Amino acid sequence: CMLETDLRTALKKKEFILCYQPRIHLDSGKINGVEALIRWEHPEKGGILPLDFIPLAEETGLIIPIGEWVLRTACEQNKEWQKAGIPPMVMAVNLSVRQLYQPNLVERVRFILEETGLAPEYLELEITESIMMNVHDVLPVVKELKRLGIRLSLDDFGTGYSPLHYLKEFPIDSIKIDQSFICNCGVNQKDATIVKAIIAMAHQLKLEVIAEEIEMKEHLIFLQQNLCNMGQGYLFSEPLAPDQLIQQFYQIE
Ligand code: G
Ligand code: G
Ligand code: MN
Ligand code: NA
Numbered sequence: 001c002m003l004e005t006d007l008r009t010a011l012k013k014k015e016f017i018l019c020y021q022p023r024i025h026l027d028s029g030k031i032n033g034v035e036a037l038i039r040w041e042h043p044e045k046g047g048i049l050p051l052d053f054i055p056l057a058e059e060t061g062l063i064i065p066i067g068e069w070v071l072r073t074a075c076e077q078n079k080e081w082q083k084a085g086i087p088p089m090v091m092a093v094n095l096s097v098r099q100l101y102q103p104n105l106v107e108r109v110r111f112i113l114e115e116t117g118l119a120p121e122y123l124e125l126e127i128t129e130s131i132m133m134n135v136h137d138v139l140p141v142v143k144e145l146k147r148l149g150i151r152l153s154l155d156d157f158g159t160g161y162s163p164l165h166y167l168k169e170f171p172i173d174s175i176k177i178d179q180s181f182i183c184n185c186g187v188n189q190k191d192a193t194i195v196k197a198i199i200a201m202a203h204q205l206k207l208e209v210i211a212e213e214i215e216m217k218e219h220l221i222f223l224q225q226n227l228c229n230m231g232q233g234y235l236f237s238e239p240l241a242p243d244q245l246i247q248q249f250y251q252i253e
Contacts, residue, residue, distance in 0.1 A: 006042065007053060007062055011069055015041050018073050019239035022249055023092065023210065023232050026224050031249045033090030033124070035232060036074040037239045038066070058098045067099045068108060075116040075123060077242060082122075086250055090151060092124040097131055106144045113148065120149035126176065127152060129160035139169065146171035153210065158198060167205060175202050177228075179213035186218040196226050203227070 010016060020034035040048040057063040071093055078091040099105055113120055125145060131138050132154075146152055153174040158181055177198050184191035195211075202209045211223050214233030223231060237248065 003053065004056060004060060007056060007060070010040060010042075011065055013043075015043070016066070016069065017041060017241075018070065018077070019241060020077075020245050021232055021239040022237045022245065023090070023230050024236050026211075026220070026228055026231050031089065032230055033092060034245065035092040035126070035239075036070060036077075036094070038070055054096065058096055061098070063096045063098050064102055067096055068112075070094075071109065072112050072116065075112055075118045078122055079116050079118045081242075081246070082118075086246065088122055090122055090124050091118075092126050092153065094126045094128075094155065097128060100127070100131060100138050100141055105141060106148065109145065109150070110148055113150075121151065124151035124153055124173070126155040127172075128155045129157050129178075131160075132163060132166060132170075133161050135163065135166050135170070139166075143171055158194065164201075167207075172207065174208035174210055174229075176210045176212050182211050182213055182219055182223075182233075183215065185222055186216060192222065195223075195228075199226050199228050 017039050018036045019039055020036055022031045023033045023035060024030065025032045038050050038054075040050075040053055042048050054063065057066050074091050074093050078089070082088050102108070109123075109125075113123065127142065142152065151174070152172045153176055154170070154172050155176045156178045157175040159178045175198070177195060181191045181195050181198070185195045186192075199209050208229045210230040210232065211219075211228050212232050214220055214223065214231045214235045216235065219233075220231065220235060237245075240248065
């Protein structure tokens, strides 16, 4: 298939870029970090979004080198910002399920942190909640990752199969409430109830809560009232190029 051939050469041709979406502290309104999101600038097809090539990358195994490029680029960028005097922020990077099964993942993450000089507390790996289906397989590697001193979050929370008793064994720092609950929490009483319950449970477990895809002021107010810690979404900002992010959030020209 054409796309697969193109995907194989895209790394070599430097066709991938990362955008950074700010993550905002809901009580102070201040930026706390960013989530790195990959984009593919295809020479003929133009911009291709991750949903249209990440599944193929996972099937073909190309997600391993692509994932490594993402991790290195995101860590380098974060270190660069720190060197430029920007207040240190957390860089969140999405990890694909397939990467968790990569035998040397922990070694690679350790190596990239050393190579880029980024302190581990400024890297957060986002793991999708669907891995909880195979919690026995992944728990050891997740524990090893945590021992590197990095932060871990559970992405898409509420959509997958999450045996709740594992939440207390899983060494995560935060959960990201899936957007499907957020976008309805203003109009649907059941979604609002679920969001409140997730936030309350997370706080009891000493986890931070991040809401994704906040688009409306009503959602923000609801989340603030229910003490959600952080948020991302178009209401604050879309994913931005590095220079744009610094200009818009740090008023540096
Ligand atoms: O903006 P958005 O279209 O960027 O992302 C769509 C989906 O692709 C999200 O579920 C996100 O987690 C995933 N995604 C974005 N960037 C990466 C990446 O670098 N690696 C992996 N594995 N998934 C990513
Ligand atoms: O699954 P994950 O959380 O990693 O994916 C984040 C995805 O959501 C990215 O594709 C990102 O571009 C997208 N996104 C971020 N903020 C918003 C928003 O406010 N609304 C919508 N519809 N998508 C968003
Ligand atoms: Mn994510
Ligand atoms: Na998500």
